[in-house]
Amino acid sequence: MRNDNEPLQARVEPVSSWSKVWLVPMVALGIGIWMVYLELSQQGPMITIEFQSAEGLEAGKTRIKTRDVDVGTVKEIKLAPGSEGVLVTARMSQEAESLLTEDASFWVVSPKVSLSGVSGLSTLLSGAYIELSPGSSGQTATQFRGLDDPPLTPAGAPGLHLTLSSGEEFAFSEGDPIIYKGLTVGKFENVYFNYAERMVYYNAFIHAPYHLLITRNTRFWNASGIKLDLGAEGISMHTGTLQTLLTNGVTFGVPDHLPAGDMITERSFFHIYPNAEKASAPHREFSQDYLVLMEDSVKGLQVGAPVEHRGLVIGEVLAVNMPMQDMPAFLDRSYHIPVLLALYPGEMGLKDSTEGREQLTTQMDNWISQGLRATLSMGNLLTGKQFVDLQYHPRLAPEQLVSLSDYRVIPTIPGDFSQLTQKLTALLDKFNDLPLEQLSTDTGQMMNSANNTMEGLQTTLSKLNSLLTDVEDKQLINQLTHTLAGLEGLSADYASDSTGYGELRQMMRRFEQTMLQLQPLLQQLNQNPNRLIFGGAVKEREPQAKGNSND
Template sequence: MTDNTNHSQQADIKAARSLSAIWLVPLVALIIGGWMVYYQWANQGPEIQIEFESAEGLEAGKTKIKARNVDVGEVTQIRLKKSNDGVLVSARMNKEAEHLLNADSQFWVVSPRVSISEVSGLTTLLSGPYIELSPGQSNKTKTRFTGLEEPPVTPQGTPGLFVTLNSDDEFAYGRGDPITYKGLTVGKVEDIFFNIEERVVYYNAFIEAPYHQLVTHNTRFWNVSGVRLELKSDGISVHTGNVETLLTNGIAFGVPDNMPKGERVTERAYFDIYPDYEKASEARYKEEAHFVMLISDTVRGLNVGAPVEYRGLPVGKVKSIDMSGAELGNILNEDYRIPVLFSIQPGRVGLPDNAEGLDHVKVQTRKWIKQGLKASLQTGNLLTGAQFVELQFYPQSTQGSVERFDDYLVIPAISDEFTQITQKVSAILDKFNAIEMNKLATDTQQMVTEFTQTAKTFRQASADFSQLSEDLDTRQLTANLNRTLSQLNQLLRDYGADSQTYDGLNRTLESLNRMMRDLKPLIMQLNHTPNSLIFTGAEEDDPEPQAKEPQS
């Protein structure tokens, strides 16, 4: 049912009241909020982005960015890179840290690290990892950085000198390995780069001030890793660095003895790393003349790098043994001679270390060969058996012509005294081995048999003599001997001084003396006139010499 009642009443219109005071509260809050937003916006630092390979240990809104252990920023967001080869960390820096964002500033994650050379980041075991900021020195700024996977060995801004070292040997170093000077650690290896084309390892190293002033153009770097035991021709040597290099690898440097210090290095320079100090010291000699000696004896114990000496003074090094490509025939031939290539360095013999000194050595050596210069292998150490080459003059065995081998001048080789003695002993042993041992054994056996037969005969003769001795009547022999002695005593008594026999013998001797006196005149006459017994006549006096009468 429709209500058609007409209402003719009209609404009452009243004037609106003024704004209520309640609206002042949100207005004030809005103003305060706007002011806070403006203040925050006006005082906040720049936003930066840091690329890392991994976000391990990092959390948005929690991980801090620190410089010298002072908070200078905070991680706000972590997301993967579009290339999926790392993460992109966004961080808001404090306003007062804006001047630290140099183009060469470095960022890395600080977390617990334990290695042979150091232990770091242990404080993060409780507080958690954080990002460390190391300000750079560049005048330019930027907001996108690439983070380091490991802390830098040397903080930026540290005074000192960067050098690049290279090595093609089989020893290698790692980041943080020490560089020492006389046992004192003065620097470290920063990073490593391997050149595939050159096949050489390059090491960027930093030497701290004030020790960087020790680096000159004559400085040499050499390996001092661990403990190195060398068996050389002059004995056994042990080389070590400091305690740190015993656990890790290490490099030492210095100017070799008897070399000038040279000019200081003021900017990055390149140096070679030598295996040891000896080779680093020998690097001063640039020129060397090469010669060959042909060895008929063994070369066991002779190594490449063995010294060449003249009267005990080093003059060169052995360069090669049994040179490849040498056409000397079959190595198994008895007359095969082993070629040994060695050098003589002009700088070691008192000549200039240049081309002029090198030519002088070559010309002079040719004259020395004609004067009897010989080369021989000598044993430097009986324990190791290491050998070296010795040069010496032997004027009694001079050589008229000069021989060449493979375009090298040949210095005649002779055997050393020990080898000569060995050869003589070998000759004696060869003669001994040449003896027919079967015949000698047969003769010896026959001699022993004859000696045994002689011994049996001797024993039989001894038995016969013993039997003969037993058969003799000892009592009868004694009685006969006593009877003979009695007869001898009786005979002696018969010829005693008081016996008749003695008196008769004296009378006979007296008669014989008288008869000899009577016959004496007759004997004298016969001596004077032997024919007086046949012819008789007056005796004539002996003629007497008369003086010549004087003439009237």
């Protein structure tokens, strides 16, 4: 029997180490590991994109898209080392891994309004996103530099890349159009200025199939703004498209005097001409330089101004007032302004070659000795632009051939406008030399004297008028008296009972008898007018009607 004061003894029984309760967390852990593995296996690589700004981007929200399909999500945004930009870390999808090549492009798509158009309107509600443009390289990458603006030409787009250059006073910007017959066929991609050459270079792209139009003889020219032409038919205006009116643009074509040429298949260089006229002008490789020393004002004469002969362009102006040695100072009376000209043998009917240039040199010496002279002429009265005109003046005294600084000098004569100015100046000088004050004083005195003379003459004429009036009245009365007396005598002589009246009646009777005697003669003369010429022996035969010869 057990004592109540004795402590109870616990019965120790061995417990099993496995419990069915552990199945639940183990199953949950397995499912979690499977889900993590599945998630990690479906995720793409983590990439880093460097942007100038994080405007419009949010970690965990901003999507990365290509062709409007989500291919990634922004996970983190932080400043780049040195605070020169921001680093955007994004997780890409597994499907996008093949798109992450080293030449892939990323840029932020947001609402944007420009002269070229409106883009990114869909992001007004959904927010900005990052656009991925796949490249063509076979090398993969995870570090990228984002673009500030979307590329104008997608990678791999069919077409032709060109490099255009311009040294003129006009410039183009990225996105400006390239136009052909009113159609936008390409755009400027980027601009580069070469400081050493002082030239602007443009990388441009021509979309397919218009790139087939680019040949070796293609020329580009500026098509911006409005062009006004003042011709014989009036004023004409030429414009490009609305976009070229607001911004800038170029167009291209093949000049009429050139064949189409071989098609361009790789990047090539082309020059942008200022207008269609200069683009269509024949390209001359050979020229001969000449110097003219102008006495007239060269205001309005610019570099590039034409050199003409009888209205035909044979050269251009290369420099105005070019620096030369052994020349007097500008303000010296004997200073002549040196103007350098370039004459093209190809424009003067000679070959565009070294042989043609030598022939031009020989002929110019002969022409100068025969009276060839250079003068400045007004090309446009509205703008005041001048050009150099070469004309023959055989009446002028021949001049010796002169060279200055290895340039042959063409003699000059004053231009028509300068000659007119000189004549007007000489006329004004003569007018100024007239003694106008003395002439005015003498004229005043003469007018006073003439006034006094006129007053005296008026008094004399008044007196003479009174005298003549009296004389005329008296003479008129005497003449009327004598006239009336003569009429009375004549009336008395020819009264019905006077002697004169009887004599007049007798004379009228004799005249009537004479006319009666002449009446037979007049009738014969009326019938035979030739009687006075042939006398009575000639008797005109009456014309007889002739019948038909067969009768």
